[in-house]
Amino acid sequence: MQNGTDRPGTLLDVRGLTTRFATDRGLVHAVEDISFTIQPGEAVGLVGESGSGKSTVLRSLLGLVKPPGRVVSGEVFFRGRDLRALPDDELRRIRGGQISLIFQDPVNALNPSLTIGDQLRRMLRLHRATVPPDGFDREIMRMLARVGIDATGKLNGYAFNYSQGQLQRIMIAAACLAGTPSLLLADEPTTSLDVTIEAQVLQLLRDLRQELGLALVLVTHNLALVSELCDRVLVMYAGRLVEDGDVYSVFEAPQHPYTRQLLRALPRFPASGERLEAITGSVPDLVSPSPGCSFAPRCEQYLGTVCDTKVPPLFDAGNAHQRAACHLYT
């Protein structure tokens, strides 16, 4: 706990995180200079359209960006220690032990050639020195029972023996119960599930979070999910953070023009028959980002040259603890 955080209680403190992908077309600036903090037990939604860099942020936090991607700079302080500076074996113990990741598609996230029991046993071996090896199976049954799966005699099944919903429950059990995590990273955890299963899995996540005091970073483009599950929301656009605030403030009074236009584009129930609003223009090219605000070409409140030449930092805007990266608030 020696260096790093300003606020001593802060669980995660990300500073200037920048991740780039070297492609044939040039460097893709997937994540540019992102900073945010997470308090213990806090649930934060990370939203943005496809390609805005949400998932890359999650992977960058754990140092799991696939080549040709690379975290080029920034610090990720977890409980005061910079994960990027940790030796490999310590980082390994944190992955799955203290920070867990839940994937969008559990079918692909489980090893197709190993039994479910095998995979969970491996995790216990890595993260639970206190459980004796002959107690693994009992512990696994207990973990699976907690997520609503009676696995009596079924531990020798493979991933294809289980349904999508069951697999996501197994993944959640692995993520939340195999180690002793304090931070859960979820990458669109319910997108691959049908609606009724989605509701059950969300309830399960909510319960486990409360029970274990887990902080959550939820990556999604489903804003309804964020309002249901999260305390705070971070809005990303073209690899940058554009707005940060508590869910209520951001949804009631969005400060960044992008957030405003994004929320207006949501379909509303009573007003059926109206045309859906869309944000005009298209997502900018991440290979050669503009020197100014990347939303400027699509912005309704374009201010002139300042928007094209200077990247706006996050300014205080709107309610307390609400910030927006827009020159309107200079």
Add this chain to the structure above:
Amino acid sequence: MSQVRADAAPTALPALAEHQSRTPWVDLRSRLLRNRLSAFGMFGIILLLAIALIGPLLAPYDPAAPSPARLQPPTLQHLMGTENLGRDVFSRFLYGTRVSLFVGLGSVAFGLIIGALLGMLAGLRAGSLWDTLIMRAMDVVLAFPLLVLVPVLAGVLQTRTIQLGPIGLNSIAVVGLAIGLVSAPVFARVARASVLAEMREDYIMAARSFGAAGRDLLFGNLLPNIQAPLIVQSAFSLAIAIAAEAAVSFLGLGVQPPDSSWGNMLADARRFVIAGAWWLVVFPSAGIALAVLSFNLVGDVLRDVLDPRAERN
């Protein structure tokens, strides 16, 4: 069996009960036996393995003991006749089968372990200096035709018994090692390509996110998923290795007398075939043909079953 389990937990996972007994390997076995060609191949392999294992116990004569009955055609006393020194061809064939299969299996096992390890390492560190060094070294070995490199290696090595500490390597082991070394690059390429493909999968990312790394990731998570192409390659490599041993021994550079192998039995037969001693050629040739054919047939079906991308009939 699965019935009992299903009854024990009637509420949970009905889908699992019916699939429980059908693991990928059970499925593989039934498919291997259903296809007529591969059933023949399996039969050939089992027959040859049986001969190799218990054949020498059944041999009616000492395979190395000369007798006055020279160049006898097959009779009830000598099922495969005798050769120019009066030795029983049937006994020599039984011993030779053991040697030929031993060389084939041993060399492929050696090549598989060396090649797969190097290939997986290269795949895991793709693009690094290790990758380049390993794969270019493999390319160098691959650049020489098998039937040139093996005799050269064997010829260089086998002028005497090689002593490695307490282990003495006779000509049989030396030929095996030489063939194994030459077959390693194919395994390295297969392993590297498979690792590269699997590393892009989500389950590897998930395993890493749960703390798996290094040996755990390589052998625990990757190996089970790349074993299929390695097994298929092993079947084909076995066919090649057995043919290579025969060829090298035929040239007199492989297994040395008094040990017999299919290859050196053919070499000994060269001068007497013209005189009509067909039995000297037919039986060892049949052994080679059966082994090569069987392993190729099984390899073909294995590839169809284990590689979902290959076309199925």
